[in-house]
Amino acid sequence: MARLVLARLLQAGLVVIVVGILCFVLVRFLPGDPAMRIAAGRYGPDANITEAAEGVRRELGLDRPVLVQLGASLGQLARFDLGRSVVTGLPITKELGIQLGATLWLSGSALALSLLLGPPIGLLAGLRHGGVADRASLGGAILLRSLPPFVLGLLLILLFAMTLGMFPPAGWGTWRELALPALTLALGLAAVSSRVARDSVEAVVRTPYLAYARLKGLPETVVVRRHVLRNAAIPVVSYIALQAIYLIEGVVVVETLFGIPGIGHALVHAVIARDMPMVQGTALAMGLLFVVIAAAVDLACHWLDPRPRRT
């Protein structure tokens, strides 16, 4: 247990160093003059950019040698200081508070919603594999996962916002605005997690211990609760960590479509505007988030599966 936590902490330290250096190198060596890009990001495409860029260059010291700039940037990170966005001028921690906060709300709701949808459907399909529920859920999963999130999002907008008038098609602030983007992501997540759950339930159902449980006359609900759920849960929980990747990929598109001030939206803008501190802060937050998710999944599996603890 302690080893597990220590390993994840070490991983977090590595993420900080690697992300810090990589972000600096990538942003600095992208084609185009960073001062010009930052000026365009700050003052918009109508401004006198050449003049503004000179101001930016002086203000941010972009004319210093690259190694000096890298040193300054890493030194700042070592002091746990993420700095200020060079475009908005706000502290990165404040930007992350708003934008990462929005993304966490969105992805948290999406994940919760997908857990309400995916595993129960998978359980039903797995218990009666080959049945109607199994085939219907397979069809649904293929359809939903093959639709890119922006198409799925648009379809949901057309149905729930335009036709039924239940939810706003875009915006941010209350649960009403959260509903459609969370559902868009949740359907994509549930499409896969239902199949993972179904396969793992099916595997458990085929085991001799389950046949024995049934033969000794346990009622089906007890069989499911005591023997199927826990054993089938391990692959599903591990899979949730992988789903975080789908979420990160999905939020960029979904946030843009629904006008959500999230981290995906922020990262895209930061890269375009060469907002190095913001790119670095965002990438760090995302990288550390992966480490946290992985650690949480480790702990959950550790609790679900007692076998490694005994050996």
Next chain:
Amino acid sequence: MMRNWVAAAFVGLSLIGTVQAKPLKVIGPWEIAGIDPAQSGYVFSRMQVAETLVSVDADGKLIGGLASSWSASEDALSWRFRLREGARFHDGSPVTATIVADGLRKVHAATGVFSQAPVSAIEPDGNDVVIRLAKPFAALPAYLVNFTTIVLAPSSYGPSGRVERIVASGPYRVKSLTPPLNMQLEAAPDWTGEKPGIAEVDYQAVGQGETRALMAESGEADLVFSMLPVSVERLKRNPKLEVRIATIPRTRLLKVNAASPLFGDVRVRLAIAHALDREGISKVILRNPDLAATQLFPKALAGWHVPDLPPLTRDLNAAKALLADAGWKPGADGILQMEGRPFSFTLLTYASWPELPPMATAIQAQLRQVGIDAKVSVGNSSEIPARHADGTLEMGLVSRLYSIVPDAIGTLRDDYKTGGSDWGATGWGSEELNTLVERMAATSDPAARAPMQRRAVQILQAELPSIPVTWSELAIVSNKRIAGVRVDPLEVNYGLASIRWAE
């Protein structure tokens, strides 16, 4: 009986609740990139949070803002702006000449349009702000309309001198601000003018044009700015919505490098102007053939649009003849050649405006018809100024706004000076135009300026340092549950305070 009373009270209360608490929901494409007025001042000016000394009406005429009146001295070197009586900031403190002068000095020292005005000193004098000039400059009041000059209270600034909150003097004050996408406003208690018809405003930035249209159609939004041309027809058919179109002073143009061997010859630039099918582009991409730019400035710019100027029109034969005249002969592959060099170059544009990339490809196809080979490259908006600066720009398709200062002289001075600038000419200059512009900048009498403006437009039309393609319009959609919406073609002030819930 009692039950009826309770029910009536309930209905009454809930009605009051919905009418009073419901904010005006405004959707626009502009993100609040940062709180600094140099970056996002336009949002605070348009939404009537902050005021500038001078403002404009819908016809482009200068009217009082935070200054109730202004006058210039005999020698035109000293301007006096009288502040509006009783004006107060949102924190309750009075707007004084000292605060305004301090603020304007900061703006003049920073990046922005106002720094280009020949100002030598800004001083308070009683309730007046006195601006002294190094040379006569008639356009000074117009420069004070620009959003970078919004007046903020001292409490807006943090200890480092950075703007950390917006405490201004308009009819609305900021209730909450969550950059980049959200802003909530409420009626300012100290506002002495007419009380806003709707006490609260909720602004949300939505970058996707299609999503903005959906917000209007679903009834979620009351007022939506900047609709894509493809959505406008559909929105017009919706019985719950009203669509208003304003012609705004923005021109999409080809910025050509007149110092390059390809475009140095004015006959070549004229040939390109003749090769373009402006009406086709306007009809298909902008859904309005009237936006074909037959000259640089659109009709919305009174005094700068010259109705009897011979228009730029499509004429392929004339284009081919001009190119042949200039020495370009068709090669084996149909591409023009001169001394073994093909007429081939990169047409650079950017996607900040979604219509620019499709327009660039249409232009590419049209130029190909006269034997010119353009390769379209879509980059970041900063690439055009960058390549203008290092001289490698060949041709760029840009969208240029002429109301950054509501007097086009402000843009002209910068864009068409010798050598050009970011969004104006490249490698071009005209002594006659430079002299005209300096004379216009010093002339305040409109009658005396009119012939000079006309001559300036004629020079630009004859020399074509940039080749106009289309003009622009702004589509605004409002729900019929609100009344009193007006359109500001100069986009200085959207007049939200005069919007009311319809009966």
